[in-house]
Amino acid sequence: MTLLHAETAVEVRRLFTVWVAVIWLLHLALEPLSDLAGLPPALFRPVAPVGWLPHRFEVLFLEPVVLHGLRFVGVVSLLVAAIRERAPVALVVASIVLTIAQSIVRSLGHVNHAELPALYAVYALAFVGVLERVRGRSSALDALPLVVTAAALTTTYSLTAIFRLAHGGLAVYTSGSMVEWSVAAAFQPDEWRSQMGLLTAHDVVRWPLLLSFPLVTLFELLAPYCLISGTFRLLFVPIVIAFHVATLLFMNIFFWENVALMPFLTAWPHRFAPRAVTDGRHPIVFFDGVCGLCNRFVDYMMARDRLALFRFATLQSDIAVERLGTAALAEDSIALVDGTDVYRRSDAVLRAVSRLGGVFAAAQLLLAVPVRVRDAVYDFVAARRYRVFGRSETCRLPSPEERARFLS
Amino acid sequence: MSALEGVLIGAVLAPLALSPPVRQYAGTLPRSARVGVLLFFSLLVAGQLARMDQRTFPFVVWSMYGVEKSPRGILYEQYSGLTASGALVPLHPSSAFPSLDQGRILNPLRPAMRWLPQSQEARVHATMLLTAVARAVNRGRMDPVVTVIATRCELSADEWLRGVPFRCEEKLRFDLSETAGR
Numbered sequence: 001m002t003l004l005h006a007e008t009a010v011e012v013r014r015l016f017t018v019w020v021a022v023i024w025l026l027h028l029a030l031e032p033l034s035d036l037a038g039l040p041p042a043l044f045r046p047v048a049p050v051g052w053l054p055h056r057f058e059v060l061f062l063e064p065v066v067l068h069g070l071r072f073v074g075v076v077s078l079l080v081a082a083i084r085e086r087a088p089v090a091l092v093v094a095s096i097v098l099t100i101a102q103s104i105v106r107s108l109g110h111v112n113h114a115e116l117p118a119l120y121a122v123y124a125l126a127f128v129g130v131l132e133r134v135r136g137r138s139s140a141l142d143a144l145p146l147v148v149t150a151a152a153l154t155t156t157y158s159l160t161a162i163f164r165l166a167h168g169g170l171a172v173y174t175s176g177s178m179v180e181w182s183v184a185a186a187f188q189p190d191e192w193r194s195q196m197g198l199l200t201a202h203d204v205v206r207w208p209l210l211l212s213f214p215l216v217t218l219f220e221l222l223a224p225y226c227l228i229s230g231t232f233r234l235l236f237v238p239i240v241i242a243f244h245v246a247t248l249l250f251m252n253i254f255f256w257e258n259v260a261l262m263p264f265l266t267a268w269p270h271r272f273a274p275r276a277v278t279d280g281r282h283p284i285v286f287f288d289g290v291c292g293l294c295n296r297f298v299d300y301m302m303a304r305d306r307l308a309l310f311r312f313a314t315l316q317s318d319i320a321v322e323r324l325g326t327a328a329l330a331e332d333s334i335a336l337v338d339g340t341d342v343y344r345r346s347d348a349v350l351r352a353v354s355r356l357g358g359v360f361a362a363a364q365l366l367l368a369v370p371v372r373v374r375d376a377v378y379d380f381v382a383a384r385r386y387r388v389f390g391r392s393e394t395c396r397l398p399s400p401e402e403r404a405r406f407l408s
Numbered sequence: 409m410s411a412l413e414g415v416l417i418g419a420v421l422a423p424l425a426l427s428p429p430v431r432q433y434a435g436t437l438p439r440s441a442r443v444g445v446l447l448f449f450s451l452l453v454a455g456q457l458a459r460m461d462q463r464t465f466p467f468v469v470w471s472m473y474g475v476e477k478s479p480r481g482i483l484y485e486q487y488s489g490l491t492a493s494g495a496l497v498p499l500h501p502s503s504a505f506p507s508l509d510q511g512r513i514l515n516p517l518r519p520a521m522r523w524l525p526q527s528q529e530a531r532v533h534a535t536m537l538l539t540a541v542a543r544a545v546n547r548g549r550m551d552p553v554v555t556v557i558a559t560r561c562e563l564s565a566d567e568w569l570r571g572v573p574f575r576c577e578e579k580l581r582f583d584l585s586e587t588a589g590r
Contacts, residue, residue, distance in 0.1 A: 003429035047465035110515035111461035166413035176565030187484035
């Protein structure tokens with residue numbers, strides 16, 4: 001047995017940071033906050049921590065300028081956290097702003113749970129960010145945000161099941177509660193609502209629902225064991241996703257943030273960790289050595305190529321002529337040689353970037369765009385590369401640190 | 409808090425926390441990280457057992473579909489508005505306040521509807537919230553809502569399965585002009 005995420009590459013942690021930031025950016029897009037300005041102040045009773053303030057201060061959070069400000073700071077801090085390699089301050093600010101926002105949207109007395117595991121994920125990222133600032137980096141800390149989020153997410157399922165067993169007992173399963181919840185949800189006064197709850201009138205729908213409820217409870221109860229059992233994870237994740245889809249269709253409740261975090265209850269994100277070269281056959285990035293843009297691209301790649309996966313050479317070098325032919329410089333500004341495969345233009349850029357792993361693996365998705373479209377964009381930029389980004393008289397000379405990774 | 413709940417939480421979480429993979433990983437963490445993680449999970453469990461969502465948020469009680477539904481059976485509310493031209497339009501509180509979806513406005517309205525029309529406090533509460541909803545709806549309307557109507561319907565699950573129609577009762581009706589300035 002091994003602990004899920006115990007070996008987490010920094011690139012996968014970065015992917016997780018971006019993933020969580022995107023969940024919250026989507027959330028802030030769906031929940032404008034500014035609509036709260038229309039609430040009656042007399043009924044506005046935010047939960048903690050805003051609720052710890054005297055009421056005269058609480059109601060300041062109904063001011064449009066404060067609501068717009070919260071949303072703006074939330075969006076900016078999440079964007080910074082998503083874009084920068086390390087952004088502990090932005091993550092701490094995001095934690096504070098999102099906690100306040102979640103506190104004030106629960107100001108009418110109903111404390112729902114939908115966003116909380118995603119909020120805990122931000123706390124975990126901020127906590128580790130601050131810890132690293134104080135104590136320095138370590139691979140164990142790279143794993144911590146993913147481990148804590150997976151543990152927190154699964155613990156919330158377990159606590160729910162335990163509450164149901166301890167307080168609801170058998171009656172929750174044997175009474176008509178499931179039918180009542182489903183039918184009442186079908187009549188919920190919402191603009192969009194699923195009417196599938198009405199199907200519980202039919203035995204063929206009602207009985208599978210009733211029978212699956214104790215099964216789901218069992219999986220919820222044991223959810224934290226996803227952390228140490230791959231077999232259990234394999235069963236848990238699809239069952240719980242099906243459960244969330246069923247609650248959307250039959251109860252009109254959807255914890256989409258939980259579903260969005262489900263990939264991190266599996267080992268799937270680790271597929272995006274970069275793989276070190278073990279056979280000595282490093283992919284080679286050939287670039288135009290006098291082009292300002294190409295040199296910046298190489299700097300960008302080298303800074304993020306933690307495992308020194310790539311070797312670099314200029315298109316003006318002898319090795320470029322040997323590997324790509326004499327016309328290489330006329331045809332390319334970037335080329336990639338990976339084993340026996342040669343990639344040019346947009347193929348070269350996207351494949352090279354995607355091999356950096358983590359969030360950069362998403363570049364592979366762009367390979368689905370027709371090559372003519374991609375290459376048209378590439379050619380447009382390449383044709384203007386000297387004019388916009390400058391051109392040097394001589395080829396780039398590698399610094400002493402870079403020399404081992406340069407072939408010419 | 410119930411003793412059974414505490415025992416079950418311990419029975420599920422303790423073996424995991426003490427399992428070799430978790431202990432091995434915890435051993436690689438600096439002490440401050442271990443303290444932070446322990447504090448976080450203690451708050452998560454404390455929030456569950458304390459039953460004080462309002463004060464312990466974001467550490468709250470996880471209790472979805474945890475207790476049998478009320479013996480009154482299937483209950484739902486409908487909110488509608490009469491416009492200046494006399495048209496009847498549905499009012500959707502969660503659409504008027506998108507930040508208050510997931511029951512964050514509908515659920516607080518429900519208890520108020522239960523005690524109407526007898527309770528003055530419930531009337532004030534429901535009137536204030538529905539006024540806010542109607543005003544939000546009116547922002548985009550040429551033909552504004554002038555009167556708000558709230559109806560509550562109920563039926564037992566057995567009756568519903570037998571095809572008995574819902575019993576609906578108008579619980580509240582007020583003109584927006586009555587609530588001007590609130």
